[in-house]
Amino acid sequence: MNTLEARNITKAYSGHVALKDVSISVKKGNVFGLLGPNGAGKTSLIRIINQITGPDNGEVWFNGEKLKPEHVEKIGYLPEERGLYKKMKVGEQCMYFAQLKGLSAKEAKAKLMDWFTRFGIEAWWDKKIEDLSKGMAQKVQFITTVLHEPELLILDEPFSGFDPINAELIRNEMLRLKNNGSTIILSTHDMGSVEELCDEIALINRSQVILSGTVQEVKNHFRNQTFRIEYSGYAMDLGIALGAAFELISNTPDESGNVAIIRIPEGRKLNDLLAVLLKDLQIISVNEVVPDMNEIFIKAVNEFNNAQAV
């Protein structure tokens, strides 16, 4: 079942098209990576899901219902541009946000106490935000986002501003929320965390979804039969053995021997390559070179932009 479905969303601002026929579906309990270069339209889509703005065309469905105002209480949103009331006390502020999300004062207090204890920040309750460091304020902000146990959590660059220890804390909390059944949309440029956390992704570029699917599907899509082969023997022999049948991308000496990156053209298989190599060289290891998300991101965006430029 899908927690969220955006169908054919189009949004334009005075002549500039922010989203063009964008569709995504986010399965319940998944972490969904919303990727894309700056200005691609991610924030516009997130704002539409949060009902901050409405789409010009298209529909958003939440848990099988057309999106309606009451749904904001089931969504938690941590925007990239975030802040708190500097002069307000931490406790008062958290209570305010929790009640805006529909919690009663009593519920809010109990849940806050729980979170404050877990983060070890009970002593901050009566402190003003302006007396906290940036990282501390970010923690408070994270709590206010997740306190009402939203079914859908939208996190826009959640790790920015955190030191590695606190980033790890947030990462673990995200996984805990996921295990408790929350669905998460994660918008980030940190491709490492995409690989680590996301089940599915959608890559938005120039207002359109140009790539989507599970992380594995996307990676498979970008596999191009390239292998890393560690061998011993003369490097020159490798080149001669390959001839024109295979594409030698690189061939460099390594600590343990020589390492070559070779791409197998369509119609041929790894066995064909190995058959050729085994004649003259001793093979130590063979690994497929699978592109990481960072490379996929760059490749997909560049290919799309180049195709549009033509």
Place this chain on the structure above:
Amino acid sequence: MNKILLIIKREYLVRVKKKSFIIMTLLGPLLFAGLMIGAVFVALSDSTQHNVLIVDPAGYLIKQEVADYKASGLERPRFKDTEDLTYEFTTITPTEEEFKNSHHSLWVQLDSVSYGDGMCEFYVKKLPSLEVQNRIQEELEASLEQWRVKKFGMDWKTYQSVKQGVTLNTHNVEKPDSGEHLREMAGVGFGFSLIIYMFIFIYGVQVMRGVIEEKTNRIIEVIISSVKPFQLMMGKIIGIGLVGLTQFVLWVVFSGIAVVVIGMVMGTSAEVPGNLNGEMIANPGVGGSMSLIENSEPVSFLLNVPWMQLIFAFLFYFIGGFLLYASLFAAIGAAVDQDTDTQQFMPFVTIPLVFGFIVSEFLWQNPEGTTGTIFGILPLTSPVVMMVKTAMGWNSSNVWELIVSMLLLIGAFVGTVWVAGRIYRVGILMYGKKATYKELWKWVRYKG
């Protein structure tokens, strides 16, 4: 709890808990009362002792005012020595140096023509208060007048019956209750105008600052993912408006207390000059007791002021005017990124408001002018102007102005809130650039 109530509560509590609010609320009335009483006392009382030397070269006044009375054993009716003013006469003109070194503080020099045309030279070591100058001038006028009557061989009684001024006794047939005190009543209304003007400015700017703060803090996006921008804007406006009302009510209460306390400290009200009572009561911010009014002729017009109408109109225009202007201030806040950028849009708000204030002041001087009718109806000026008009009372022939003005204010408020709301919902999410008027118009027309 309803979200808009939550926002109102936050906006209200954050502000009333501020030290600056508490200090201003406590000190405001004291400052006001103190300033007013102080100013009146300074104006009325000049504690300096003045010794006036009147140089009368021909000796006419010396004979008439001093010698003759001395001879007859009567007390002289003019140039009486009082605590703060004593007179000495001489026929010998001193040099400036001699005057400087003398014990006289003021010197009035008559010459041969002064007896005829009344032109005298007035030398001072330090300029006395206007009140002291007036007293000296009046004494000299009366004295010279009597001398001239005698000189021309006229009978004093005949002269008095010839010299009669004209008094216009006002009877306003449209407003029979107002009697001749229309101007004073307008003055009371002007006091209320001043309060509305002040509160719209102070608290309207707070609304604008609040919006800018939420924008620059980047908190806005979090909030409007929970509430609609319109709810946030209205919550903010109403919350801050309530802070203003709270401060106003507390000021009235504390001012009352302050006046009573200051009155007690200064002694009984008999020692307070008559028009001071008037001043205190005429200013609604300071309050006053009705028993003082009844015994005090200069302030009896206060009984003619239609207080119920005035208080009702005050609440209506206070709230209506604030909502109208505050939504404009909110739209300005949403259209900019920082305080300094607001200057581009501020004239739209400040010019009508200041203009309304100027019209009110003008109306006070000319209570039934057409200007008042026009600007009392226009919504941007009516909250300030209508206070003066209401204080003078309404009747069947002109009450339509009040009704039209109120309806227009409601209509304008609804329209302005709608436009401001549309600018607001787009503006709060726009960072890093200053909006132009063209863009604002686009924002108003955005759908979705």
